[in-house]
Amino acid sequence: MYQFLYDLIGNEILAGLLVAVVPLTIILVFALFGIWLERKVSAHMQDRLGPMRTGWHGWLQTVADLMKMLQKEDIIATDADKTLYNIAPVLVFSGSFAAYAVIPFSSKLLGSEVEIGIFYVLAISSLVVAGILMAGWSANNKYSLLGAMRAVAQIISYEIPTALIVLSMVMLMGTLSLDKISQMQTSSFWNWNIFGGAVFGLSKFLLIPFMFIAALILFISTLAEVNRVPFDIPEAESELVAGYFTEYCGMKWGMFMLAEYGNMFAVSAIIVILFFGGYQSPIGYFGNSIGVQWLVPFEQGFWFIAKGLTLVFVQMWLRWTLPRLRVDQLMTVCWKYLIPYAFLNLIIIGIISLL
Amino acid sequence: MALKTETMVLNMGPQHPSTHGVLRLELEIEGELILSVKPHIGYLHRCFEKHAEAMTYPQVIPYTDRLDYLAAMGNNFGYVIAVEKLLGIQIPERVEYIRIIMAELQRIASHLVAIATNGADIGALTPFLYLFRDREYILSLFEMTCGARMLYNYMWIGGLSHDIHPDFVRKTKEFIIHFRPTIIELNNLLTFNKIFIERTANIGILPIDTAINFGASGPVLRGSGLPFDVRREDPYSIYNRFDFEIPTGKGLVGTVGDCWDRYYVRVLEMEQSLRIIEQAIDNIPEGDVHSAIPKRIKPPKGTVYARVENPRGELGYFIISDGNLNPFRVKVRAPSFVNLEVMGELCKGHLVADVIAILGSLDIVLGEIDR
Amino acid sequence: MKQYLKNTFDGIYTVLVGMKITFKHLFTPAVTIQYPDVKVKLPDRVRNRLYVNMDDCIGCDQCSRACPVSCIEIETVKSIPGEDLGITSNGKKKALWVTKFNIDIAKCCYCQLCVFPCPTECIYMTDVYEFAEYERSNFLYKFATLTDEESAQKKINYEKFQAEKAAAAAKPKPETPAQTENKSE
Numbered sequence: 079m080y081q082f083l084y085d086l087i088g089n090e091i092l093a094g095l096l097v098a099v100v101p102l103t104i105i106l107v108f109a110l111f112g113i114w115l116e117r118k119v120s121a122h123m124q125d126r127l128g129p130m131r132t133g134w135h136g137w138l139q140t141v142a143d144l145m146k147m148l149q150k151e152d153i154i155a156t157d158a159d160k161t162l163y164n165i166a167p168v169l170v171f172s173g174s175f176a177a178y179a180v181i182p183f184s185s186k187l188l189g190s191e192v193e194i195g196i197f198y199v200l201a202i203s204s205l206v207v208a209g210i211l212m213a214g215w216s217a218n219n220k221y222s223l224l225g226a227m228r229a230v231a232q233i234i235s236y237e238i239p240t241a242l243i244v245l246s247m248v249m250l251m252g253t254l255s256l257d258k259i260s261q262m263q264t265s266s267f268w269n270w271n272i273f274g275g276a277v278f279g280l281s282k283f284l285l286i287p288f289m290f291i292a293a294l295i296l297f298i299s300t301l302a303e304v305n306r307v308p309f310d311i312p313e314a315e316s317e318l319v320a321g322y323f324t325e326y327c328g329m330k331w332g333m334f335m336l337a338e339y340g341n342m343f344a345v346s347a348i349i350v351i352l353f354f355g356g357y358q359s360p361i362g363y364f365g366n367s368i369g370v371q372w373l374v375p376f377e378q379g380f381w382f383i384a385k386g387l388t389l390v391f392v393q394m395w396l397r398w399t400l401p402r403l404r405v406d407q408l409m410t411v412c413w414k415y416l417i418p419y420a421f422l423n424l425i426i427i428g429i430i431s432l433l
Numbered sequence: 434m435a436l437k438t439e440t441m442v443l444n445m446g447p448q449h450p451s452t453h454g455v456l457r458l459e460l461e462i463e464g465e466l467i468l469s470v471k472p473h474i475g476y477l478h479r480c481f482e483k484h485a486e487a488m489t490y491p492q493v494i495p496y497t498d499r500l501d502y503l504a505a506m507g508n509n510f511g512y513v514i515a516v517e518k519l520l521g522i523q524i525p526e527r528v529e530y531i532r533i534i535m536a537e538l539q540r541i542a543s544h545l546v547a548i549a550t551n552g553a554d555i556g557a558l559t560p561f562l563y564l565f566r567d568r569e570y571i572l573s574l575f576e577m578t579c580g581a582r583m584l585y586n587y588m589w590i591g592g593l594s595h596d597i598h599p600d601f602v603r604k605t606k607e608f609i610i611h612f613r614p615t616i617i618e619l620n621n622l623l624t625f626n627k628i629f630i631e632r633t634a635n636i637g638i639l640p641i642d643t644a645i646n647f648g649a650s651g652p653v654l655r656g657s658g659l660p661f662d663v664r665r666e667d668p669y670s671i672y673n674r675f676d677f678e679i680p681t682g683k684g685l686v687g688t689v690g691d692c693w694d695r696y697y698v699r700v701l702e703m704e705q706s707l708r709i710i711e712q713a714i715d716n717i718p719e720g721d722v723h724s725a726i727p728k729r730i731k732p733p734k735g736t737v738y739a740r741v742e743n744p745r746g747e748l749g750y751f752i753i754s755d756g757n758l759n760p761f762r763v764k765v766r767a768p769s770f771v772n773l774e775v776m777g778e779l780c781k782g783h784l785v786a787d788v789i790a791i792l793g794s795l796d797i798v799l800g801e802i803d804r
Numbered sequence: 805m806k807q808y809l810k811n812t813f814d815g816i817y818t819v820l821v822g823m824k825i826t827f828k829h830l831f832t833p834a835v836t837i838q839y840p841d842v843k844v845k846l847p848d849r850v851r852n853r854l855y856v857n858m859d860d861c862i863g864c865d866q867c868s869r870a871c872p873v874s875c876i877e878i879e880t881v882k883s884i885p886g887e888d889l890g891i892t893s894n895g896k897k898k899a900l901w902v903t904k905f906n907i908d909i910a911k912c913c914y915c916q917l918c919v920f921p922c923p924t925e926c927i928y929m930t931d932v933y934e935f936a937e938y939e940r941s942n943f944l945y946k947f948a949t950l951t952d953e954e955s956a957q958k959k960i961n962y963e964k965f966q967a968e969k970a971a972a973a974a975k976p977k978p979e980t981p982a983q984t985e986n987k988s989e
């Protein structure tokens with residue numbers, strides 16, 4: 079994509095900016111849609127209707143909320159550390175935004191074709207931790223502080239199972255590039271990694287159960303990384319009011335929200351790429367069969383977003399089903415359950431891939 | 434080498450999502466560990482007891498509604514029983530039956546809120562909405578009968594404000610049929626959910642002797658394993674005619690007397706209340722609910738104490754009459770007030786998140802605590 | 805180890821059970837309504853805003869005395885012979901001019917205690933519940949049908965009548981019109 083634009087425009091900076099606009103648009107549109115979806119899903123799960131007044135079934139509600147947020151007075155407590163306080167939301171948002179740079183939405187639409195894509199995502203998403211800690215510390219609010227402490231402990235812990243699963247997948251695929259991983263799972267859903275990958279043989283069938291476990295672990299630990307129920311303890315509203323962003327208001331608060339929803343989709347995208355074939359269609363391409371080649375990337379984009387949204391829906395579904403864990407139990411789940419299972423899984427996948 | 438650190442004082446409330454009103458908890462914490470908890474009350478003080486001295490006897494009833502506003506029927510019930518005892522009047526059978534049905538419906542409604550908020554505090558918001566849906570049904574039954582949804586002023590001294598609505602019996606039966614599956618659903622969705630169990634089992638264990646020493650009552654006491662229920666120990670109205678069990682905490686998933694036990698006792702009590710309603714609803718005798726209401730309520734000199742089993746525990750009214758139209762003194766023994774005392778005991782050594790779970794399982798209503 | 809595996813299994817299984825329930829609810833119709841557009845039908849005994857039908861009020865002050873929060877304020881002036889105030893719908897003869905009948909609905913606790921003692925059933929609760937106001941003073945509902953001048957006139961009439969009567973009897977009776985004494989809280 080960058081190359082294409084560079085050829086077209088011939089200016090590095092302009093091309094780079096244009097490339098950056100695409101994920102930004104996606105993240106914004108997704109956040110708007112995601113918040114609406116969350117409201118509707120929660121409402122219908124609770125036998126309610128949710129927003130109904132703004133537009134058809136309230137689909138403009140988030141836009142209206144955004145308008146409201148933009149108009150809000152920006153209140154900063156006197157005792158807050160203003161510099162950190164102002165930087166924090168930007169940092170959190172940019173952390174989740176930067177992850178989009180390497181996500182291949184389709185074979186043609188990806189920001190940067192870095193070879194170490196998955197590694198980059200893991201690294202850049204840790205930026206969020208710094209932002210959260212800043213937010214919690216600078217606000218000078220005890221609830222924020224507790225929330226930030228919890229968030230940092232949680233996100234850092236849960237990076238380990240995430241990394242272990244990613245490691246086993248990388249080991250299996252032999253590449254760090256998200257685009258290449260997606261390309262390998264082509265042509266039919268049977269070739270997706272969750273079904274043992276594209277290589278046909280005994281190992282494929284042996285891999286299937288462990289792939290399911292791996293996908294589950296990755297899903298759970300990414301859930302924790304984006305602070306969703308049952309791991310939403312950093313912002314547990316019944317304990318810590320709103321956790322690390324208790325003191326924020328207006329658009330700064332909105333940035334945290336954007337980041338949260340951006341992250342939700344980002345981690346779903348990673349799971350989709352690693353296990354569910356990335357942008358590959360499960361049933362072949364319509365464009366190919368009628369011979370209209372330019373349709374294929376659009377179809378890929380559609381499949382990618384559809385798969386991502388499905389996972390986001392599952393995240394929401396879980397959120398509106400489960401209570402939340404306590405902070406020590408959260409650590410128990412991570413260190414005593416997920417990490418041993420992930421390790422075992424890593425070893426078994428390693429052995430199988432040697433077969 | 435131990436690092437010398439300071440403890441932090443965290444004010445939870447009076448504006449906080451899960452202090453159930455305007456309770457302020459002063460937590461002394463070290464990291465997330467609770468060192469001590471001090472409840473501060475009084476943010477909702479409305480001088481009920483002083484007010485009552487200036488009111489005539491019937492006029493006090495609307496005020497009793499506002500004590501435990503989630504169980505107003507029970508509050509009315511206790512007060513009218515006390516005054517009736519003072520007056521020494523007999524009330525018609527029909528009134529007794531209707532009162533018991535109302536009190537039990539109210540118990541279910543109140544337990545629904547208790548369970549729902551306990552779940553919501555722990556993070557399960559969906560069961561909250563499901564339970565409130567069913568509570569609405571009960572409130573509609575009340576609204577149909579007396580016109581109000583929360584503050585009924587329904588039970589009067591010697592009778593009731595309104596007779597039941599012609600549709601009441603049918604709708605109550607409908608409710609029972611509709612409500613039983615909800616309990617099962619609740620158990621599947623929340624009660625036996627692993628995360629919920631983890632959050633509540635072995636948390637805030639209240640040993641039975643501590644519970645008795647603190648004077649706890651209601652589900653808090655029964656959760657600790659003592660089957661004490663005023664309906665059985667000191668039957669008022671016509672409770673001795675009905676067959677019901679008194680569920681107690683058994684330590685099914687943890688230790689006896691933990692948060693989960695207190696929670697589960699409420700779930701089981703709803704079932705028992707349904708049983709009482711079922712026994713009563715078909716046997717409501719004919720009669721006039723107004724016939725025994727005295728024209729002028731002027732009890733003789735004397736004192737009286739009457740207690741009822743409110744959803745939150747033993748609610749007692751102590752009334753001194755000096756022979757006037759106004760009571761000389763009305764003292765309320767509010768169950769939540771007594772139950773809240775154990776808070777400090779239960780929270781020691783737990784985490785901040787557990788405070789919420791414990792508070793939820795004690796199920797306090799600030800209207801009653803502060804009066 | 806067994807406990808460990810059981811915990812893992814329980815954790816996943818109970819979550820799935822919960823998810824099944826919530827998924828089922830995703831397709832059950834909503835139980836809520838779109839409030840300002842759709843309104844529930846209130847039962848006929850519903851207790852909301854008070855209304856006083858002044859045509860029937862005989863000014864007996866019973867409602868005011870029953871009210872636990874003293875939010876009804878009634879002032880009356882006795883009629884003089886020759887004035888016909890009409891009769892109420894259930895046949896009671898009116899004898900008092902109600903010069904003031906204020907209900908401070910902001911104080912009212914909707915207990916309905918005022919409704920029962922009324923001999924003519926003219927004070928009752930309606931099903932109007934949407935009456936929010938921006939000004940608290942707007943909650944003071946004045947039901948008296950007489951204008952200020954009229955009530956002043958009635959007062960003067962009555963005093964005159966009293967004076968005349970006193971003069972006639974040469975022995976004035978110390979009587980004042982029935983008045984509500986409002987205990988302030």
Ligand code: SF4
Nearest residue numbers: 871912913915916918
């Ligand atoms: S409803 Fe109750 S509070 Fe309201 S005016 Fe009547 S007696 Fe007073």
Ligand code: SF4
Nearest residue numbers: 861862864865867922
């Ligand atoms: S009780 Fe009825 S008739 Fe008497 S003053 Fe009140 S409204 Fe009028």
